Amino acid sequence: MATHRLGNLTYIASGLADRASLRFAIPATHLCAVQNGPGKKIQTRSKVLTIDSMNPHVKKIEYAVRGPIVIRAGELEKELKQGAKKNYNSILRANIGDCHATGQEPLTFLRQVLALCLYPKLLEDSSFPDDAKQRASRFLSACGGNSIGAYSDSAGVSVVREDVAKYISERDGIPASPENIYMGTGASEGIRNVMKLLMTSQSGNGRAGVMIPIPQYPLYTATIAEYDAYAINYYLDESANWSLSLDELKRAITEAKPHCKPRAICVINPGNPTGQVLTRKNIEDIIKFAKEENLFIMADEVYQHNVYAEGSEFHSFKKVLMEMGPPYSELELASFMSTSKGYMGECGLRGGYVELINVEPDVRAQFQKALSAKLCSAVTGQAAMNVVVNPPKPGEPSYELFQKQKNTVLGQLKEKGKMTSEVFNSIDGISCNPVQGSMYAFPKIDIPKKAVEAAKAQGVAADAFYCFNLLEETGMCVVPGSGFGQKEGTWHFRTTILPPMEQLGEMLSHFGKFHSKFLEKYS
Template identity: 70%
Template sequence: MFRTAERRLENAARRAACLALRGKTGEKMCTRGKVLTVANMNPFVKTMEYAVRGPIVIRAGEIEQELAKGVKKSFTDVIRANIGDCHAVGQRPLTFIRQVSALCTYPELLNDPKMPSDAKDRASRILKACGGESIGAYSDSAGVRVIREDVAKYIAARDGHPCSPDDIFLSTGASDGIKNVMKLTMTGETGNKRAGVMIPIPQYPLYTATIAEYNAHPIGYFLDEDNGWALSIDELKRSISEARTQCQPRAIVIINPGNPTGQVLTRKNIEDIIKFAKEENLLLMADEVYQHNVYAAESEFHSFKKVLMEMGSPYSDMEMASFMSTSKGYMGECGFRGGYSEVINFDPEVKAMLVKSISAKLCSSVSGQAVMDVVVNPPQPGEPSYELFNKEKTEVLSQLAEKAKMVTETFNSMEGIRCNKVQGAMYAFPRITLPQKAIEAAKAKGQAPDAFYCFSLLEDTGICVVPGSGFGQLPGTFHFRTTILPPVAKLGEMMERFRQFHNNFLSKYS
């Protein structure tokens, strides 16, 4: 029905365009419309959704323009808590990262006596490994060799197990690396023969968007909100069992620390997941971009590779890909788009196909690669930049820990809101109990109840958060995701605006 209506509208528009041209020229000038229309374009692109930059964010931009034009509102600015973009909300770049980046971009600065020697050493090493000693040259498809060597050393030191630079693939952010690996798992079939990818619910929308784009099947497994967003093996078994009639399960994605949920998996939980993946013959995909972001005293980051190796054979022989980014952690260098994948135990022929696939894109951003090198090869004790680097890094992480506690406690002090402890990452994912009148009002507007709540929050306070329905949630529950990134004072102001809105919302609809 919808397709037929689309075609009628398309044909009517085409006829109108042709008539308009005839009127101007006196003769028939066209017989065809646009080559690409919404009706005939790739249907899988149309099904993609990316909640963190969806309709509510578009409306936030419109409100910012209204404020700039002098439109009076009950607030003076929009607080963008919808996306983990650290620098956009006031985090300052770390000095050493920007010094090395500047030296790589403008090598004349290597002669500047104000630049520290350790920054010059790193920049010189990177430049000498680049074609023409310039980051303006293409790198190898997998990335600049010396940077891949530094990544391998970083992983080996972190995990206590060897890492080969030949297993490292530098990417345009972690997102690109994730898509490169996920692409390998596709079957090229349709219906119940297409690939299935297990993803946590709630999940980061990159995964559902990519799965839709590749015409794969999302196998959602629910995280246990009542148990601190832990991962239940019984739930994994339920989800894969139900999915087998609809797809061919190929991989399991784990996000640790969690996005949007902010939990940190225990080692026991990781061991159980590895055993499950082995039993079900699944590729492990470990999204570990928040590995530096752990705040709760009782929590500790364990990489999947380390646990895999320490479990020994047959688990240490499993295929696994893990992902890291320059955009998160204490760095927050989102705009540089630096990232890496480590792939282990892949069939050599499959690995060759991965190289071929990324070669079609030539290489990732070399400036992003240079920033990744600083992340994995930071100043060491005794080097000129160590004290300042360590001070700036500690300040960022300690403030994030303070903000994680502030957000958790503030939400839990409000009627009708429950928020698990933010153990890590950069987000909270509170659960809201909405009055029936609010649910009915949302239905009347054609919106999901949590979207209705978030749009109301934006219009009344200027706070931009993302509805839980954009990440997936247990049916019958409502959530939203907010970052914890604004500066402490601004975050305090945001939480006060939120409290006033929430109380008024409950009064209006209770």
């Protein structure tokens, strides 16, 4: 084939004599006519989708944990494989809470049950423990054709919803109903599905307003942008271990009311990216505020197993809500859980659920209808969640190994969280609150004015400039705080505490050296 120019058009000759067989690469932004013989024209058309004609709300989506720095990290990995010489031999990805990607071993029991579900002939294999076989058989019996490859009910496999309800009941000491449980492909899908219910059909100051904590997990701002809602930012107090105050909630909603119709408040507990664990009083204050402002509560509780600091304790919003009694116990609430975090770390299996509390039956029916249009969530993820909420019990063959593996993961995370905050606090120009829970640290960095100006010249935030330099010099991939939101004039970054202890210690050591050189260069 040959490429030729015809006026302002490029075409590719296919080797045929007929001019009509030429395939033109025509600019996609307009319709135009191409001459095809005397007096004849072929009408061509523009692309339906261009960057100018596509959904403008999608273009507003930003997702920092997989943003430009992570793309550059991938490029550096390719360069290293091709033999490029760097100050490091590999990229350390501390940008995302992907437990297994950083070396965490899968839980034996969970994978055994999944293996049995995926290949039921293994039920005849004597090397698999009886409790794993019992759970796999029970799960498969509730699947169409006894196969994990069949669609489930839109809300999820019946036995999984039953076990989730039992898990919540035992956790809170308050009854839960399977009818209120909806399985999802990760907690993220559940959050998006519930938020979609809260949208209005109006624009301008009639748009739905959703209160989100700052710093926040970028899923929330991304979803709000996609749905053309209004983000009502309320700031966590870094000086008080990222707690929140009623005064700040009131400030945020008062300033937002002229611009939107406030509909919901989102809370992440334990926190991402901040690693804090809310006190019971904090939760009570949020519930009272939601009652006063007539807000739907969205409780992101995917890190409920990840609590490390002495004196910290996980309190579910449902438990506190119900124990406060009427009228608070009548508030609408959605709480979310996932297989991706905790001690499981099964991010790729995409298992999750949402429990809906005090939602009108007619609204629940519409929610179910919307889920039906998606058929069902990943059934493999549902099988994984079934193990999370129905783990081995004392006396069962797998109990001791399961507990050992679970406690090892959580014990190491506690130790790594403590070490991470202590090392950061030992470095001049960096301060870091204790990692009370979740899987992250969110240290504050003092960036010299000269570096801020250099960042501005490159058109990036100062903490993004800092993190790009960190990546290029050390191979460490972390996420700038500007991707999560932060008080104006402050700079942060988020790092996971997931790498193995030795690797994490080495990373923190390299970080300290980098930071000193960075300050020296830009002071």
